[in-house]
Amino acid sequence: MKVLVIGAGNMGLTYAEAMSKSKLLKKRNLMILDSSPEKILSLKKILHFDVFENLEDCLPKADLIFIAVKPYHSEELFAKIKALANPGQIVISIMAGVTIGTMQESMGIPKVVRAMPNLPAQIGKGVTSYTASKEVSRIELLTIENLLDTTGKSIHVSSEKFIDASTGISGSGPAYVFYFMQSMMEAALKMGFSANDSKVLVSKTFEGAVDLFNQSDLSPNSWMDRVASKGGTTRAALDSMDDNNVKELIKEAAYSAFNRAVELGEEK
Ligand SMILES: NC(=O)C1=CN([C@@H]2O[C@H](COP(=O)(O)OP(=O)(O)OC[C@H]3O[C@@H](n4cnc5c(N)ncnc54)[C@H](O)[C@@H]3O)[C@@H](O)[C@H]2O)C=CC1
Numbered sequence: 001m002k003v004l005v006i007g008a009g010n011m012g013l014t015y016a017e018a019m020s021k022s023k024l025l026k027k028r029n030l031m032i033l034d035s036s037p038e039k040i041l042s043l044k045k046i047l048h049f050d051v052f053e054n055l056e057d058c059l060p061k062a063d064l065i066f067i068a069v070k071p072y073h074s075e076e077l078f079a080k081i082k083a084l085a086n087p088g089q090i091v092i093s094i095m096a097g098v099t100i101g102t103m104q105e106s107m108g109i110p111k112v113v114r115a116m117p118n119l120p121a122q123i124g125k126g127v128t129s130y131t132a133s134k135e136v137s138r139i140e141l142l143t144i145e146n147l148l149d150t151t152g153k154s155i156h157v158s159s160e161k162f163i164d165a166s167t168g169i170s171g172s173g174p175a176y177v178f179y180f181m182q183s184m185m186e187a188a189l190k191m192g193f194s195a196n197d198s199k200v201l202v203s204k205t206f207e208g209a210v211d212l213f214n215q216s217d218l219s220p221n222s223w224m225d226r227v228a229s230k231g232g233t234t235r236a237a238l239d240s241m242d243d244n245n246v247k248e249l250i251k252e253a254a255y256s257a258f259n260r261a262v263e264l265g266e267e268k
């Protein structure tokens with residue numbers, strides 16, 4: 001099986017690196033294409049990839065076409081792919097919003113998988129939701145799931161609605177966590193800690209809390225109760241967050257990302 005990754009940015013390069021180590025791909029069966037000359041130059045230094053500058057040199061050879069360009073670059077790319085593609089090829093797209101129907105129509109390829117990964121894929125700790133058009137067989141889907149699993153955990157969802165929804169939760173989610181971290185680091189700095197101490201205090205707090213959560217069946221609410229003593233410091237902080245409606249605002253933010261994903265699909 002030959003895989004072509006189109007777009008060697010944050011996510012495309014992450015997937016290319018991870019998939020190239022999969023047992024499903026024999027040596028030198030990973031092709032990679034980018035439109036940026038600087039990117040091509042740096043890719044050529046990575047010896048285990050076959051790097052391409054032109055679609056016509058690589059697309060016809062691919063069994064699986066992995067698309068990782070920004071949604072606003074997709075339309076132009078699809079038109080070029082359509083001129084070279086054959087209907088037996090399979091497309092996997094990780095682009096936010098861009099729908100399976102749009103991709104089938106714009107590339108003339110019926111077999112399309114839509115996936116939504118997240119940035120921790122870079123360290124093998126990503127979570128990817130995915131769904132496929134009915135033309136993709138169960139065996140093909142199993143192969144694709146294996147490839148997606150090279151960057152962490154994947155979950156199959158029943159419809160594209162859940163791809164847009166997981167964009168609002170897990171796809172964009174790491175940025176919400178970084179937002180929280182940044183806020184706490186700014187508070188620590190304001191309290192007088194050095195930049196390094198602020199970083200250690202905050203990152204260890206996040207790491208420890210997530211590890212605790214993962215090692216039990218307790219809900220976040222139950223864990224909050226274990227930290228907060230009646231009339232104590234944590235309660236003061238949690239009350240302040242409740243008074244300021246922080247929980248509702250976070251939910252609203254997740255919905256904004258979800259709605260934006262839907263909107264991106266409608267813009268096509
Ligand atoms: N960054 C993230 O955390 C996540 C991103 N995504 C999705 O992944 C996709 C890629 O995002 P990033 O990797 O962050 O973007 P990026 O900007 O880092 O990478 C995109 C790459 O595509 C290349 N490119 C643009 N047009 C091209 C074309 N016609 N042919 C070949 N290469 C082309 C660019 O030169 C660039 O290297 C987006 O559609 C985004 O919605 C999904 C989940 C998480």
Ligand SMILES: O=C(O)[C@@H]1CCC=N1
Pocket residue numbers: 096167171172
């Ligand atoms: O912000 C974006 O549009 C992409 C999709 C999920 C994470 N980054």
